[in-house]
Amino acid sequence: MDGWFIVDAEGKFVETDKPADNRCYFNDACNADECCGKYPDSNNRRCMKKTMDKVLQTVGPVSFTPTCAADDSTDFVVPENAQDDIAAGALSDASEALTAFWTNQVNDEKKAAKYDEMNAEAKAEFDKEIAAEEAANAKIFTDLKEAMGYALDTCDDNCKAVFEADVLEW
Numbered sequence: 625m626d627g628w629f630i631v632d633a634e635g636k637f638v639e640t641d642k643p644a645d646n647r648c649y650f651n652d653a654c655n656a657d658e659c660c661g662k663y664p665d666s667n668n669r670r671c672m673k674k675t676m677d678k679v680l681q682t683v684g685p686v687s688f689t690p691t692c693a694a695d696d697s698t699d700f701v702v703p704e705n706a707q708d709d710i711a712a713g714a715l716s717d718a719s720e721a722l723t724a725f726w727t728n729q730v731n732d733e734k735k736a737a738k739y740d741e742m743n744a745e746a747k748a749e750f751d752k753e754i755a756a757e758e759a760a761n762a763k764i765f766t767d768l769k770e771a772m773g774y775a776l777d778t779c780d781d782n783c784k785a786v787f788e789a790d791v792l793e794w
Contacts, residue, residue: 637685647671651693659692711781718788725792726761730754765791 632638647670648660654671661672664681665688677692734740737750772787773779779787 631684645670661690661692663690664688708781711785714785715781715788718785718792722788722792726758730758 630638630640645668648654649669651659654660657674658671659674659677660669661677662668663670663672664683664686672690672692674692676690678689680687680689733754734750739747739750742750768791769775769787774784774787
């Protein structure tokens, strides 16, 4: 906490560290003619007269401008829906699993065909066949998505994750 000047025993102002002093967090905690303001800095909140909002105040050798909370929600983050986060994570996991499956399929085909031992011409032909196979798989996948309404508003991330997990299992 930043220091604050207090008068010591000799009558001199001395900077003294102090803990945060939050006596309010919301305007509802204050009287009707008051607001919950940052006073004197952003680490301290207390009820103050609304007339003090954005008006320079001087206490001893220190000057500051307190500010009222404009809206109770302005200083706080509205939590996101955890179910949406979980669904997005499940969709991401399902998509990654499908991608890994297709990658493993191609790697298995390369291994079975001894791809590393092929000459450039044979590799090019093999790559052409794999690309055609991947295009056919992508078309089937796109057709399945369209048939089940993947792109519709009614199919949220949960719906998409279940679909992709089913495709992977299939």
